[in-house]
Amino acid sequence: MSRRSAVLSASGVLVMLVALVSGAFVAFFGARAAGDAHSGDLSVSPIVFPAAEGFIRAAHDHPAHQRLRCERCHVGATDSTRAADVLAPREENCGSCHDDLMDRRLASAERCGYCHEGYGTGEGARGESAVRLPDRPQPRIHFSHQVHARNGVRCLACHARVDQEGDVPGARHLPTMESCHRCHGGPSPTAPSACATCHVALPDGRVRSHFPEGNLDPPAWLMDMNHDPDFLVRHRWVGADNGEACASCHEENDCSDCHDGRIRPGNRVHPNDYLTIHPQMARRDDHQCTSCHSTQSFCLECHARLGISSISAPDVRSPSRYHPPPSVWLRGPVLHGREARRSMTTCTSCHTENDCVGCHGVSGIGSGISPHPPGFRANCGRLLRSNDRACRSCHGDTAALAAICR
Amino acid sequence: MSRSELTRSVATAFALLVFGVAVVGSGVGLARADDFHIDSDTAFQAYEVRSPGTAVFMARRRLLQTLALTWSRPVAEPAVGDEPTPRVAASLRLRLDQDFGQTCLIDRDYCARATESGARGSYQPLASDTDVDAPEAWVELRGLPAAGRLRLGRHLSFGPAGMLRLDGASGHVAPSAWLSFQAFGGAVVRQTSLAGGVGTFEPQGIVRRDLDDGVSPERVPWIDEPTTTWAAGGTVSLGHARYLQARVGYRHILEDAGNVAATGALTLTSNPVPAFSVTARGVWDFIGAGVQDAQAEVTVAPHETLSFRARAEHHVPRFDYGSIWMYFDLVPITEGLLSATFHPTRRFEVGVGARARYASLGAQGEEQDVGFEGHGLFRALGFDVALSGSTWGGDLGPVASVLVDIQRPIVWWARLDARASVWHFDDPLREGLYGTSVAEALGVIFTLSEPTTLRLDFEHSYNRVAGNRFRFIAHLSVDVWR
Numbered sequence: 057m058s059r060r061s062a063v064l065s066a067s068g069v070l071v072m073l074v075a076l077v078s079g080a081f082v083a084f085f086g087a088r089a090a091g092d093a094h095s096g097d098l099s100v101s102p103i104v105f106p107a108a109e110g111f112i113r114a115a116h117d118h119p120a121h122q123r124l125r126c127e128r129c130h131v132g133a134t135d136s137t138r139a140a141d142v143l144a145p146r147e148e149n150c151g152s153c154h155d156d157l158m159d160r161r162l163a164s165a166e167r168c169g170y171c172h173e174g175y176g177t178g179e180g181a182r183g184e185s186a187v188r189l190p191d192r193p194q195p196r197i198h199f200s201h202q203v204h205a206r207n208g209v210r211c212l213a214c215h216a217r218v219d220q221e222g223d224v225p226g227a228r229h230l231p232t233m234e235s236c237h238r239c240h241g242g243p244s245p246t247a248p249s250a251c252a253t254c255h256v257a258l259p260d261g262r263v264r265s266h267f268p269e270g271n272l273d274p275p276a277w278l279m280d281m282n283h284d285p286d287f288l289v290r291h292r293w294v295g296a297d298n299g300e301a302c303a304s305c306h307e308e309n310d311c312s313d314c315h316d317g318r319i320r321p322g323n324r325v326h327p328n329d330y331l332t333i334h335p336q337m338a339r340r341d342d343h344q345c346t347s348c349h350s351t352q353s354f355c356l357e358c359h360a361r362l363g364i365s366s367i368s369a370p371d372v373r374s375p376s377r378y379h380p381p382p383s384v385w386l387r388g389p390v391l392h393g394r395e396a397r398r399s400m401t402t403c404t405s406c407h408t409e410n411d412c413v414g415c416h417g418v419s420g421i422g423s424g425i426s427p428h429p430p431g432f433r434a435n436c437g438r439l440l441r442s443n444d445r446a447c448r449s450c451h452g453d454t455a456a457l458a459a460i461c462r
Numbered sequence: 463m464s465r466s467e468l469t470r471s472v473a474t475a476f477a478l479l480v481f482g483v484a485v486v487g488s489g490v491g492l493a494r495a496d497d498f499h500i501d502s503d504t505a506f507q508a509y510e511v512r513s514p515g516t517a518v519f520m521a522r523r524r525l526l527q528t529l530a531l532t533w534s535r536p537v538a539e540p541a542v543g544d545e546p547t548p549r550v551a552a553s554l555r556l557r558l559d560q561d562f563g564q565t566c567l568i569d570r571d572y573c574a575r576a577t578e579s580g581a582r583g584s585y586q587p588l589a590s591d592t593d594v595d596a597p598e599a600w601v602e603l604r605g606l607p608a609a610g611r612l613r614l615g616r617h618l619s620f621g622p623a624g625m626l627r628l629d630g631a632s633g634h635v636a637p638s639a640w641l642s643f644q645a646f647g648g649a650v651v652r653q654t655s656l657a658g659g660v661g662t663f664e665p666q667g668i669v670r671r672d673l674d675d676g677v678s679p680e681r682v683p684w685i686d687e688p689t690t691t692w693a694a695g696g697t698v699s700l701g702h703a704r705y706l707q708a709r710v711g712y713r714h715i716l717e718d719a720g721n722v723a724a725t726g727a728l729t730l731t732s733n734p735v736p737a738f739s740v741t742a743r744g745v746w747d748f749i750g751a752g753v754q755d756a757q758a759e760v761t762v763a764p765h766e767t768l769s770f771r772a773r774a775e776h777h778v779p780r781f782d783y784g785s786i787w788m789y790f791d792l793v794p795i796t797e798g799l800l801s802a803t804f805h806p807t808r809r810f811e812v813g814v815g816a817r818a819r820y821a822s823l824g825a826q827g828e829e830q831d832v833g834f835e836g837h838g839l840f841r842a843l844g845f846d847v848a849l850s851g852s853t854w855g856g857d858l859g860p861v862a863s864v865l866v867d868i869q870r871p872i873v874w875w876a877r878l879d880a881r882a883s884v885w886h887f888d889d890p891l892r893e894g895l896y897g898t899s900v901a902e903a904l905g906v907i908f909t910l911s912e913p914t915t916l917r918l919d920f921e922h923s924y925n926r927v928a929g930n931r932f933r934f935i936a937h938l939s940v941d942v943w944r
Contacts, residue, residue, distance in 0.1 A: 098766050098808060234736060243639055243702040250546050250609075259497035259943050260534040261546050261605055268912070276763065277736030279703065284803060285813065285837050285850070286771070293743060293757060297709055297729050299620040300609070300634055300642075308618050309501065309530065309555065312597050315625065316662050318526050318559060319505050320935065327865055328883045328901040329923035329931050331511060336889040340819070340831070340858050343777050343795070347624070352669045353653055353661040357588035361520060361565055361576045362513040367684055371574050371583035372567065374516040380891070394826045395891070397793045400779055401666070408669060408684035409786045429791035430824075435751065442749050443720025445784040 099232040103272040104197050110190030111224045112144055113173045120153070122219060126211045133211075139199035142192065173224050196256050196267070207247075209239075233275050251304045265305040272305075288324060292347065317348045335402075342401040355405035365406040378406075396427070409449055417450040436461035499532040501555075502940040509933040514895065518574070523562035530555035530598065537603075546605035555598035561591050579674045587671060587682050595658035597627070609636040618663075619646045619693075622727035622745050623713050623754070626693055627651035627663045640702050647694035650715065654688035665691065665715060665722050667785025691717045703733040719784050724748040737763045747780065750788075754778050767806045773799040796820045809841040819856070831856030845870050859890040872906075879905040879919075899925035905935075913942040 114129070115121060127133055129145040136143055150171065151158055157167045169175035204214070212219060214231035221229070236254060239247040247253075255263040255272075265272040276282035279298050280290070287294075295302050295311075313319060320326060330337075338345050349355055359365040363372040379385045385392050396403050415422035426432070440447050440461050444454050451457050505526040512519035532553040539547070565584070566573040574584030577591050600615030612633040619626045630648010653661035654672050670686045673679065679687075695713030709729040715722040726746045733739040738761070745755040756776040763769040778794045781787040801815030817833040835852035846869040853862040865883040872878050881903040888896035901923035908916040919935040 098805070102808060241639075243704045245639060249639070252546055258499075260499065260532065260551055261549060268909075276769065277733070277739075280731075280733070280739055280741065280759075280761070284811075285839075286801065286815075290759075293622070293741070293759075296620050296622045296727075297731070297743075300611070300636075300644075307532075308598055309528075311618060311625070313503075316597065316660060318557070319503070319937070320507065327881075328863070328885045329899045329925055329928060331931070332514075332895075332897075332899060332925055332928045333861070333885060333887050335892065335895065336859055336861060336887055339891075340854070340861075343779065346666060348662070350661045350664065351666055353588065356669065357586070358511070358520075359513075360586050361518070361589055362511065363516040363518045364513050367586075367588075367682075369574070369576070369582075369584045369586055371572075372516075372518045372565070372576075372586075374513070374518075376515045378515070378892075380893070394823055397791050397823055397826070398821060398829060400781075400787050400790055400792055404667070404781075404787060409667075410684045412786060412790075427790045432789070438751075439749065439783075439789070443722070443783045445719040446786045446789055449786050 099234060099275065100227045100230050101233075101272065102227075103267055103270055105195050105227060105230050106193035106269065107227070108190070108192040110192070111173050111226065112150075113169075113171050113224050114145065115223060116218050116225065117220055133201050134205040136201040137203075139195040139197050141201075143201070144190070144192075196264075196272075197254050198252075198256070199254065213238075234277065262303070262307065263305045274305075289344075315348045317350075317354055338405070339399045339402050342399050346401055351401055351405045356408075359406045366411050367408055393427075413450050418452060433461065495535055497534045498944045499530075499534070499553075500940065500942050500944070501528075501530040501532070502938075503528040504936075504938040506936045507933065510931070512928065514927055517567050518565065520565050521563040525558070525560045525562065527558045527560075528555065529557075548603070548605040550601070550603055552601045553598050554596070556596050557594070559593040559595075565589075579677050585677075587673065587677060587685060588669070593658075593660075595660050597660065599657070606635075609642075610634065616651060616657075621695065621697065621711055621713055622729065622743060623723070623725040625663050626715075627660075628693060629655065630693075636699075640700065642699040643696065644699075644711075645694075645696035648692070650691040650693050652688065652691065665782035666780075667782035667787050689717050689719075691715060691722060697727075703731045703739075705732065705734065707731045717784070721749055722782050722784060723780070725754060747778075749783050752778065753794075754780055767804060769803050771799065771801045771803075775799075791824075793821050793823055811837075811839040813837050817854075819858075829857040831858050857890075859888050860886065861888075862886045875909045877907040877909075879903075879907060881905075885925075895927060897926040899923055914938070914940050 121129075129149050130143045131146065131149055132141070133143045147158065154171065157170055159167075165175055214235060215225075215229045216231075216235065218225055218229040239245065240249050240253065251257070251263045252261060258264050263272070271283075273283040274281040276284075279301050280294050281287075281298070281301065314325070326334075356365060356367070360368045361372070362368075363374040364378050368374070380391060412427070414420050416425065416427050428436075436457075440454060440457055447454050447457055503526070505524075507522065507524045507526075510519055510521050530553060532551060534549050534551040536547045537550050564573060565576045575581055576584055576586040576589040579585050579587075596616060598616055600613050600617045602611065602613040604611045606612070610633070612631070614631045616627065616629050617632065619628050619632055627650070628646060628648035629651060630646065632644070632646035632648075634642065634644045636642035649655070650664055651659045652664045652670060653659055654670055668686050669684060670688050672688060673682065673685065679685070693713065693715045695711065697709055697711035699707060699709045701707040707730070709727070709731075711727040712725070713727075714724045724747070726748060727744065728746075729741065729743045731739070731741045740758075740760045742758045743756065744753060746752075747754040753776065755778070757774070759771065759773040761769060761771045775797045776794055777797075779792045796819070798818045799815060801813060803811060803813035805811035814836045815834070817835065819829075819831040819833075821829040823829060831854055833852060833854035835850070837848070837850040839846075839848050841847070848867040849865070851862075851864040854860065863883060863885045865881070867879070867881045869877055869879045881901075883901050885899045885901075886897075887899070901921065903919060903921040905917060905919035908918075910916055915938075917935070917937040917939075919933075919937075921931075921933040921935075923931045
């Protein structure tokens with residue numbers, strides 16, 4: 057690396073770090089200032105449970121409340137069959153104990169705000185401060201309290217810690233996928249474990265994962281499917297091992313849209329002027345490039361049309377050399393041999409077999425130089441019997457080879 | 463069937479699909495139990511490609527139209543316990559890739575058309591102005607007992623040794639959470655396959671094409687005749703990741719000349735608690751009797767806001783065993799990664815990582831590269847901001863980049879996307895291929911209706927090698943169920 061390159065690279069890293077650190081501060085404190093309904097509840101998806109407002113304040117840890125059964129206030133909970141059912145306590149359910157606070161003629165922040173979170177911030181019918189109307193978007197999940205109650209599932213098994221934490225219940229008391237999986241997943245599921253048992257499904261049975269507010273991504277702990285930035289690299293292994301799990305949300309087209317190399321897959325894969333940078337990147341990540349781009353069609357076709365391939369038509373073939381001078385590329389340090397070892401895929405993006413056979417084949421000028429790896433002869437009989445096309449390409453008659461390669 | 467006849471056949475199928483979509487769209491004569499999915503992508507891109515040192519440039523004006531129709535119908539009552547309803551489904555996806563651009567020698571008053579077979583001085587047999595193909599055409603039974611699924615037709619098959627597009631069958635069944643089977647078999651879809659194929663997933667190494675009328679094989683000795691390539695394989699998964707899960711797979715690809723590939727794969731996974739997982743994978747090449755790929759990864763999350771990952775990967779380049787490339791001395795590449803991610807809220811994430819890359823070139827020495835990377839994602843005051851950067855240094859030459867992507871809704875039906883990036887590159891193999899590239903892009907994403915989005919992007923970049931580059935992209939996407 058030249059000194060100039062090193063300085064520039066170091067500058068790039070410095071800029072990156074400064075940007076990251078400053079961005080981190082802005083984001084962290086910005087998010088805190090803006091208020092994040094789910095900031096402390098990473099395991100509760102805001103797509104499944106959109107942020108709600110206007111809860112009833114109820115100190116579940118109050119001794120009087122702890123003596124009550126949950127259905128005493130949440131009337132109808134054990135008969136509810138839909139997640140959208142509103143099971144918050146109604147006025148008459150609270151009134152048996154809190155009747156003294158419910159005289160509307162004596163409305164005040166102290167009295168009404170005792171239960172109604174945000175009292176005074178809403179707009180009443182007559183314009184005075186009043187109870188803020190609850191905003192509880194429908195959860196995007198199938199859930200029957202009735203089925204769970206009939207199967208003996210206790211309320212606290214899903215609404216964890218709600219009996220220990222006072223004040224306003226919130227997202228942190230909603231069931232998480234991890235808690236659901238205690239019965240609906242794991243090695244010995246005791247309840248249905250299909251995705252669509254709980255998740256909203258499309259008509260073909262796949263989980264609906266795209267919503268106006270964002271995408272429903274799997275949790276980090278589930279089958280290594282954390283859709284973080286590194287998943288761009290990791291998904292090939294996860295997909296190979298858990299293709300059926302991927303297919304529970306994705307259709308085949310989600311793969312081929314990127315991997316078939318037709319539509320440019322956005323900024324993340326090929327940013328900036330990737331056309332100029334791609335030779336250097338291809339040598340570094342050749343096996344990643346070939347996951348989308350076939351060297352013998354995509355790469356070779358473009359390079360041939362541009363005149364930089366050995367198969368380019370005569371009128372478009374570049375008069376200048378792409379590679380370093382023959383004195384170092386073909387003779388002397390034999391740089392082309394080193395590069396071929398290092399990244400043969402890159403070679404095949406411009407060259408066809410004939411280019412190598414012409415020199416390294418038995419009748420070529422380089423026939424004395426074997427491109428085979430060390431120890432090749434010990435294994436060549438088996439390779440010859442497995443597929444002799446390549447052997448014929450260079451050696452012609454394979455009968456003579458068969459005598460050597462046993 | 464010649465290439466032009468193939469193209470006409472697929473174009474007819476395309477027209478029939480359009481008609482089918484129109485019928486579905488109008489809701490004529492559908493049973494209530496039938497569900498139809500229409501998925502259409504229309505992408506237009508305009509950009510220019512020029513290689514440094516040549517007089518040729520390609521003015522590309524590309525239209526990519528993808529149109530798919532999927533039909534799905536329940537074939538039985540839902541099983542007990544809310545398990546999926548058994549369904550039969552069928553899908554046909556067609557794609558048109560049209561290049562309106564020109565390939566010209568701009569320094570002379572001469573336009574060299576690469577796709578005209580009569581133009582001997584400029585004809586390029588691999589080039590095509592119009593490509594029509596059918597990436598998907600399948601019938602499927604899904605939601606069968608034991609999570610069973612059976613698919614017949616043209617579809618993708620996945621495995622540790624890579625992806626294949628098959629004209630064949632694949633199936634999956636999982637009798638319990640501890641045991642599952644997967645199997646596939648069929649003809650590998652090649653560029654030369656019936657009804658329009660694409661060579662993206664065909665084995666690498668041998669160029670096979672149908673030649674245009676009037677082009678003799680002697681004129682293009684580097685092109686081989688089409689052949690049928692068969693592939694079959696399967697995977698057995700045993701155990702549960704909560705303790706230890708093992709997956710054993712095998713894939714064999716062959717054609718008339720002999721074996722193309724024969725690989726076995728083993729994956730071991732353990733995820734005893736959400737905070738810890740370890741995975742090891744290996745792919746063995748039975749023909750070459752050596753390791754083709756190996757990978758191991760450990761993830762530790764001491765807190766739900768913090769995770770660490772260590773990964774090692776070993777990869778040996780692989781080609782079709784019928785091609786000469788497979789018998790050259792191919793050097794394995796070994797890579798390592800250490801990374802950490804901190805995400806205290808859903809609106810904020812920051813991560814850093816270090817990478818290393820190593821290859822031994824035997825007597826010609828070693829190749830070592832080290833890289834660092836970082837990213838930040840945050841949402842505040844209505845802005846979604848993504849920052850990332852990376853740097854590499856070593857024998858492959860220095861590369862450093864910083865990228866920022868900011869998105870913000872303007873109105874409920876439009877979202878602004880602004881991107882900027884700076885890359886520094888210095889290719890040690892190409893004299894003069896170094897520089898710093900600055901790029902910026904501005905896009906708007908319109909939500910025309912819930913299933914319809916339109917994205918317009920305009921990009922500009924500048925560097926000393928290529929000068930100014932511009933790219934315009936318009937992408938209309940429709941995704942609707944009826």
